[in-house]
Amino acid sequence: MLAFVIRRLIGMVAVLFAVSLLVFIVFILIPGGDPAERMAGKNPTPENIQNIRAKWGFDKPFYVQYVRMMEKAGNGLLPGKHSEYDILRSFDTRQNVAAEIKKGIPATFSLCIGAGIIWLVFGILVGVISAVKAGRWSDRAITVLALIGISMPVFWLGIVLRYFFAETRTWFPDGGYVPLTQDPAQWLYHLILPWFCLAVLFIGFYGRVLRSNMLDTMNEDYVRTARAKGIPPGRVLGRHVLRNSLIPIVSLFGLDFAAVLGGGAILTETVFDLKGVGWYAAQSVGGLDLPPIMGVTLYGAFFIVVFSAFVDFAYAYLDPRIRPT
Amino acid sequence: MAEPATDLTLDSASLLAAEEHEVSIVGRSPWYLAWRRLRRNWVALVSLVVFLLICVACALAPVYARHLAHTGPNTVHAGDTVIVSGKPKEVIGGGSHYDAKTNKFIVAAPTYLGPTWWHAHGRFVLGTDNLGRDVAVRLLYGGRNSLKVGIGSALICALVAVLLALIAGYNGGWVDWVISRFFDLIWAFPVFLLAIALSTALAINGFHHFGISIEPGSLWIPTLVISYVLIPYIGRPLRGQILSLREKEFIEAAIGQGAGPLRVMFSDVLPNIASTVLVFFTLIIATNILTEAGLSFLGAGVRPPDPSWGNMIASGQDQIQTAPWLALIPGIAIVLTVLSLNLFGDGLRDALDPRAKVRIER
Numbered sequence: 001m002l003a004f005v006i007r008r009l010i011g012m013v014a015v016l017f018a019v020s021l022l023v024f025i026v027f028i029l030i031p032g033g034d035p036a037e038r039m040a041g042k043n044p045t046p047e048n049i050q051n052i053r054a055k056w057g058f059d060k061p062f063y064v065q066y067v068r069m070m071e072k073a074g075n076g077l078l079p080g081k082h083s084e085y086d087i088l089r090s091f092d093t094r095q096n097v098a099a100e101i102k103k104g105i106p107a108t109f110s111l112c113i114g115a116g117i118i119w120l121v122f123g124i125l126v127g128v129i130s131a132v133k134a135g136r137w138s139d140r141a142i143t144v145l146a147l148i149g150i151s152m153p154v155f156w157l158g159i160v161l162r163y164f165f166a167e168t169r170t171w172f173p174d175g176g177y178v179p180l181t182q183d184p185a186q187w188l189y190h191l192i193l194p195w196f197c198l199a200v201l202f203i204g205f206y207g208r209v210l211r212s213n214m215l216d217t218m219n220e221d222y223v224r225t226a227r228a229k230g231i232p233p234g235r236v237l238g239r240h241v242l243r244n245s246l247i248p249i250v251s252l253f254g255l256d257f258a259a260v261l262g263g264g265a266i267l268t269e270t271v272f273d274l275k276g277v278g279w280y281a282a283q284s285v286g287g288l289d290l291p292p293i294m295g296v297t298l299y300g301a302f303f304i305v306v307f308s309a310f311v312d313f314a315y316a317y318l319d320p321r322i323r324p325t
Numbered sequence: 326m327a328e329p330a331t332d333l334t335l336d337s338a339s340l341l342a343a344e345e346h347e348v349s350i351v352g353r354s355p356w357y358l359a360w361r362r363l364r365r366n367w368v369a370l371v372s373l374v375v376f377l378l379i380c381v382a383c384a385l386a387p388v389y390a391r392h393l394a395h396t397g398p399n400t401v402h403a404g405d406t407v408i409v410s411g412k413p414k415e416v417i418g419g420g421s422h423y424d425a426k427t428n429k430f431i432v433a434a435p436t437y438l439g440p441t442w443w444h445a446h447g448r449f450v451l452g453t454d455n456l457g458r459d460v461a462v463r464l465l466y467g468g469r470n471s472l473k474v475g476i477g478s479a480l481i482c483a484l485v486a487v488l489l490a491l492i493a494g495y496n497g498g499w500v501d502w503v504i505s506r507f508f509d510l511i512w513a514f515p516v517f518l519l520a521i522a523l524s525t526a527l528a529i530n531g532f533h534h535f536g537i538s539i540e541p542g543s544l545w546i547p548t549l550v551i552s553y554v555l556i557p558y559i560g561r562p563l564r565g566q567i568l569s570l571r572e573k574e575f576i577e578a579a580i581g582q583g584a585g586p587l588r589v590m591f592s593d594v595l596p597n598i599a600s601t602v603l604v605f606f607t608l609i610i611a612t613n614i615l616t617e618a619g620l621s622f623l624g625a626g627v628r629p630p631d632p633s634w635g636n637m638i639a640s641g642q643d644q645i646q647t648a649p650w651l652a653l654i655p656g657i658a659i660v661l662t663v664l665s666l667n668l669f670g671d672g673l674r675d676a677l678d679p680r681a682k683v684r685i686e687r
Contacts, residue, residue, distance in 0.1 A: 018510050026522055031529040147671075151611065151663035153618045156638055156656035163645050163652075264515040267619055271642075278518075285521060285625045288529050297522045300515040308513075 004316055012309045019301045020073075024066045027294045073098070073298060088291050090284065097295035100280055107177045108276030110187065111269065112260045114195040119202035120253060126203055127210025127249075128242065134215060142207065149204030158197045158271030165193060175273035194272040198265055202256060206249060213245035220244075251311055258307030262300030359600070362676040369672020372665040379662050383472055386465035395448060398466035399630045402457040407438065407448050414438060417457050437648040454637075454651055455644050464658060467632035471659070474547050474627070475614035482552035482613075483606045486559035487598075491590045493560075494567025505564070508557035516554050517619060523550045524625040547626040551616050558612075559605045563598055570597055600677035607670035611663045618659055634659050 036053040037044065056072075057064045072088040088097045126146060130139040166174040172193050178186040217223060218241055226236045266278030273279070281296035363369060382389075390397055406413045417437055423430050440452045440460075451460040493504035511519070527546045532539040539545045570576065571594075579593045614634075620626030621635025629636055634655040641651030 015509060015513050018506075019513050022510060023522070026526045030523075030526045030532065147667055148660065148664060151615075151660050151667055153615055153622075153635070153638070153656065153659050155619060155622050156652070156659065159638065159642055159645065159652050160656065163649060167646060259515045262515050263518050266517060266521070267622065270623065281518065281521065282623050285525055285623050288525055290522075290526060290529075293518075293522050293525050297514065297518045300518045301513050304515060305513050 115198040119199035123206025126207030131214035146204035254311035262303035372668035383468035478552040490563035611666035
């Protein structure tokens with residue numbers, strides 16, 4: 001187990017390195033032209049451009065530039081004094097990217113944790129009901145609803161929800177985020193619509209995956225054995241069928257949850273004006289302001305890589321067969 | 326691996342029927358059997374027809390624009406009047422204006438011409454947007470862009486993923502290792518964020534490397550970005566399938582007969598994964614249309630004034646109080662298209678995948 005953990009951790013560091021290298025390529029190399037001129041802002045002085053060129057090492061080989069960029073991306077997170085050019089800053093607002101991302105984390109986490117609970121619970125419910133009622137009209141109805149849920153653009157659903165439930169009828173507040181520490185009731189009230197908006201897609205998806213898994217499992221020999229032994233149907237379903245069908249759902253959930261925590265809920269956050277991490281990246285798209293987008297991408301990738309390592313650890317702990325030697 | 330019971334019974338039934346009428350039995354290819362299964366699935370067929378109708382309608386956008394709507398996708402009609410059911414109506418009326426009679430400046434929200442359906446003989450069938458452009462025309466042109474990006478990126482994505490999976494799965498060893506790590510690398514990003522990062526970086530100066538030159542604002546940018554970020558979604562499962570095919574006897578036999586790697590890959594392995602690729606291809610078009618819509622919504626996909634369903638929703642969002650149809654209609658178009666593709670893809674998978682263990686036939 002320890003050897004596996006160590007190997008997995010080394011793999012994780014390697015992936016993180018590759019991820020940061022790809023971000024560097026996207027950031028510095030793809031746009032072309034002189035990056036220093038782009039970074040210097042709208043009316044740069046020649047000294048300013050010269051200064052940026054020296055600080056980022058744009059006249060130096062690419063590995064030097066890479067190291068400098070990573071220093072800047074990391075510097076906003078480390079405590080201590082930083083000069084203006086030591087920190088990854090937005091081109092437009094000159095704000096510290098890492099600090100802005102940190103500010104967005106409470107909103108993003110509130111959205112994702114709530115939505116995650118909703119989609120897991122309802123996804124399992126939908127999957128179980130349609131598997132138990134397979135072929136009947138209730139299964140058909142659920143399948144169609146789940147498919148519609150999957151086929152809807154999440155931002156459009158958000159706009160529609162806002163229009164019908166917050167604008168024409170004022171049942172819910174029209175977007176925005178209230179911190180939990182400030183007012184828990186308002187926090188909940190503001191988040192109900194976004195939670196459901198984000199969860200709908202996943203409910204449909206998980207319901208379908210679970211349904212087909214359960215139908216497969218119901219045909220297994222051990223389920224027939226359990227039935228033959230005279231175990232009540234409900235218990236067979238819960239203990240034998242559902243438990244085994246849930247394994248792929250758990251790993252799906254780990255990765256999807258990491259993705260939304262890592263800024264993947266960008267569309268929901270934008271539509272509902274939740275000033276989270278994804279929202280911050282979305283604000284920078286219009287102005288082609290690369291550093292915030294790059295920062296959020298790095299942050300998101302970091303989440304996914306670390307989370308998937310933890311999912312693997314949990315798996316290896318729970319099921320020794322998976323543990324590779 | 327039991328054959329689906331329905332086909333067995335049907336086949337034995339047709340065998341009996343053939344014996345009675347002394348008709349010779351024709352050998353049936355798996356593709357024919359799949360088609361027969363698909364033919365009975367009316368939901369899938371209707372979905373296919375719906376999707377094809379949407380494609381045809383969008384392809385005919387210029388014809389509609391010229392001969393029925395008499396306008397272009399970016400033509401502004403803000404000051405014009407249209408005859409609706411015999412009465413002239415302003416395309417954009419109201420708004421803040423100076424009233425000479427009362428000598429007052431009246432502040433009011435502008436009123437946009439809503440859907441005229443067919444009362445204006447094809448003009449402004451779905452109303453106008455905030456600049457006085459014909460929504461129906463823009464919807465069709467936007468559909469063209471959305472479908473171009475969706476289908477184009479699905480084609481590129483499937484092609485690259487199949488090639489990579491073939492090379493990785495067939496060769497194994499370090500080639501497989503490199504390609505799998507490439508999949509892992511893309512997999513490590515939140516897909517949508519990576520797509521936004523790439524499209525934003527490309528929107529600055531376009532792409533001018535390796536002899537390829539793409540201007541910023543080109544439709545190729547969203548197309549290539551979306552196909553790139555979704556490669557592992559097709560590549561990974563295919564690679565796994567090819568790895569297990571690689572162990573089968575018929576591959577060994579082909580190699581034993583002296584077939585070269587290219588021949589084995591393309592005439593022995595590829596036909597065996599073709600059905601999976603086809604299903605993935607159908608479903609990935611749906612995913613890509615949604616991704617394109619999301620990118621365009623944030624301003625990182627198709628650039629205004631060129632319409633796409635995503636950026637139409639984005640601009641309609643601001644007028645949702647006064648003109649809700651602006652955001653609702655393109656969304657409905659997306660839902661219809663994506664839903665039809667998903668339903669057809671599901672039917673296709675059921676028809677093509679003989680290993681589908683559980684079939685609900687009650």
